Amino acid sequence: MGTKTVDETGPEANEVKPGDEREDLTGTPAADGTTGAGAAAGATAQEAGPTGVGQGAGAVVSAALGVVSLTGSWVGTVASARETLIGQLGTASNAGVAKQIKEVYGDAWQTTALWGGLFALAALVVGVFVLARPAFGAPGKPQAPWIKSVAWAGVSLGVIGLLLAVLKYTDVLLGLPSAS
Numbered sequence: 001m002g003t004k005t006v007d008e009t010g011p012e013a014n015e016v017k018p019g020d021e022r023e024d025l026t027g028t029p030a031a032d033g034t035t036g037a038g039a040a041a042g043a044t045a046q047e048a049g050p051t052g053v054g055q056g057a058g059a060v061v062s063a064a065l066g067v068v069s070l071t072g073s074w075v076g077t078v079a080s081a082r083e084t085l086i087g088q089l090g091t092a093s094n095a096g097v098a099k100q101i102k103e104v105y106g107d108a109w110q111t112t113a114l115w116g117g118l119f120a121l122a123a124l125v126v127g128v129f130v131l132a133r134p135a136f137g138a139p140g141k142p143q144a145p146w147i148k149s150v151a152w153a154g155v156s157l158g159v160i161g162l163l164l165a166v167l168k169y170t171d172v173l174l175g176l177p178s179a180s
Contacts, residue, residue: 065123066157076115120161
């Protein structure tokens with residue numbers, strides 16, 4: 001009656017006309033030779049290029065390491081406790097007060113400073129790497145401002161942490177009390 005059957009529809013029923021914005025999800029070729037939604041996603045990924053996620057993560061890691069270098073870490077606490085125990089075991093009960101202070105507390109203090117310095121150095125290296133990365137990766141693509149800011153924060157915290165660690169390790173800052 002007024003309906004067409006499959007045989008009567010002909011090739012013009014399946015044509016994609018200019019301006020027709022139907023999305024083909026079946027994977028059959030579209031008018032431009034791509035295959036539906038998969039090709040659109042692939043084209044978008046190719047145009048976008050590097051996203052800077054790795055640089056952003058590196059900047060955050062740098063800042064976190066810098067904070068850890070200033071506040072202390074679990075590793076530094078455990079190493080300090082270990083040095084305290086070694087000092088207690090290695091010092092005779094009849095040793096002088098100065099020797100006991102040095103062995104029990106001094107080595108533990110220096111161990112804490114050493115671990116703080118290692119975290120500060122790691123923060124400094126990671127932050128500098130993140131800041132220098134655009135020069136070696138994609139020089140034409142600018143780095144996001146927040147990545148630079150966080151990386152600079154990590155570098156700054158690393159420098160401060162490294163300075164404090166050196167001062168603590170050499171007993172310039174908060175040295176051991178004298179036993180006299």
